[in-house]
Amino acid sequence: YEAIDTGTGTSEYSGKVTLGTTLSGSTYSLTDGGRGGHKTYDLKHGSSGTGTLFTKATDVWGDGTPQNRETAGVDAHYGAAVTWDFYKAELNRNGIAGNGKAAYSRVHYGNAYVNAFWDDSCFCMTYGDGANNLKPLTALDVAGHEMSHGLTAATAKLNYSKESGGLNEGTSDIFGTSVEFFANNASDPGDYLIGEKIDIRGNGTPLRYMDKPSKDGQSADYWSSTVGNKDVHYSSGVANHFFYLLSEGSGAKVINGVSYNSPTSDGSKVTGIGRTKAYKIWYKALSTYMTSTTNYAKARTATLSAASDLYGASSTEYKTVAAAWTAVNVK
Numbered sequence: 283y284e285a286i287d288t289g290t291g292t293s294e295y296s297g298k299v300t301l302g303t304t305l306s307g308s309t310y311s312l313t314d315g316g317r318g319g320h321k322t323y324d325l326k327h328g329s330s331g332t333g334t335l336f337t338k339a340t341d342v343w344g345d346g347t348p349q350n351r352e353t354a355g356v357d358a359h360y361g362a363a364v365t366w367d368f369y370k371a372e373l374n375r376n377g378i379a380g381n382g383k384a385a386y387s388r389v390h391y392g393n394a395y396v397n398a399f400w401d402d403s404c405f406c407m408t409y410g411d412g413a414n415n416l417k418p419l420t421a422l423d424v425a426g427h428e429m430s431h432g433l434t435a436a437t438a439k440l441n442y443s444k445e446s447g448g449l450n451e452g453t454s455d456i457f458g459t460s461v462e463f464f465a466n467n468a469s470d471p472g473d474y475l476i477g478e479k480i481d482i483r484g485n486g487t488p489l490r491y492m493d494k495p496s497k498d499g500q501s502a503d504y505w506s507s508t509v510g511n512k513d514v515h516y517s518s519g520v521a522n523h524f525f526y527l528l529s530e531g532s533g534a535k536v537i538n539g540v541s542y543n544s545p546t547s548d549g550s551k552v553t554g555i556g557r558t559k560a561y562k563i564w565y566k567a568l569s570t571y572m573t574s575t576t577n578y579a580k581a582r583t584a585t586l587s588a589a590s591d592l593y594g595a596s597s598t599e600y601k602t603v604a605a606a607w608t609a610v611n612v613k
């Protein structure tokens with residue numbers, strides 16, 4: 283006997299959440315039957331194989347602390363579900379690959395491992411437990427970021443170096459942040475910061491800032507001819523900054539209690555079109571016009587083509603795409 287169920291979980295980062303689960307006989311598992319059957323496994327500090335599927339006699343999971351090994355499973359399973367739902371509701375996409383196929387998640391990878399990664403060869407997600415095994419990398423924006431590497435691999439296949447690598451990383455930040463806004467979760471409200479929950483620096487600051495990427499000390503705010511020489515997590519700043527400006531516009535703004543102040547390279551003013559239109563334009567560009575070798579100049583034309591398809595070539599949306607790229611010095 284098998285049945286799709288709805289469990290409840292207490293996550294570390296997103297409060298109490300509902301979980302897609304499966305009841306087999308008298309045992310529940312973190313198998314999301316409503317979303318392709320996405321499973322979440324416990325690697326128990328190993329670093330290979332799938333580990334052990336989370337199973338239980340009751341459909342109540344985790345306690346919100348990292349000491350309870352189910353908790354990271356709750357966050358990861360919830361992040362996969364919200365990402366799936368975002369792709370479906372907002373991008374009209376059936377899963378990461380677009381064919382309804384579920385990925386799977388592995389948590390408790392290695393020991394105090396401070397990273398998370400998508401692996402396209404297993405079509406799977408892996409999460410470390412973070413510093414001192416206390417801050418697993420399972421926050422919503424990180425989950426959405428990592429799984430969106432699978433989305434990019436299934437669409438534009440942007441090469442992971444030089445400017446195309448920055449666009450690959452930027453795409454993951456754009457959708458990671460969009461997933462966080464889409465979740466509308468009171469414990470982790472949407473923001474234009476990446477990794478604000480996982481305290482990867484140990485001082486409470488996020489990993490990246492989309493309104494002004496240089497606030498991290500390394501990322502580029504604007505395109506220059508040498509931006510492709512930076513690590514892809516820093517050359518992504520140009521794409522992140524473009525997305526922020528397109529969504530929210532330049533200047534000072536407070537969203538969900540977070541203050542932003544986004545500059546432009548030339549002192550121009552940009553009025554945003556809202557993040558929903560912005561991520562639809564980015565997705566259309568990624569899935570229709572970008573290729574493995576797309577650089578920033580080509581990303582400008584790809585997103586203009588996408589905006590023209592969606593809103594028309596004389597639309598405010600089209601003009602704002604042009605203005606936002608110009609404001610990050612992609613002309």
Ligand code: ASN
Nearest residue numbers: 397398399400427428431
């Ligand atoms: N967490 C990193 C990222 O998604 C893993 C990597 O270096 N690719 O960017």
Ligand code: ZN
Nearest residue numbers: 427431451454
């Ligand atoms: Zn990434």
Ligand code: CA
Nearest residue numbers: 423475476477
């Ligand atoms: Ca965030």
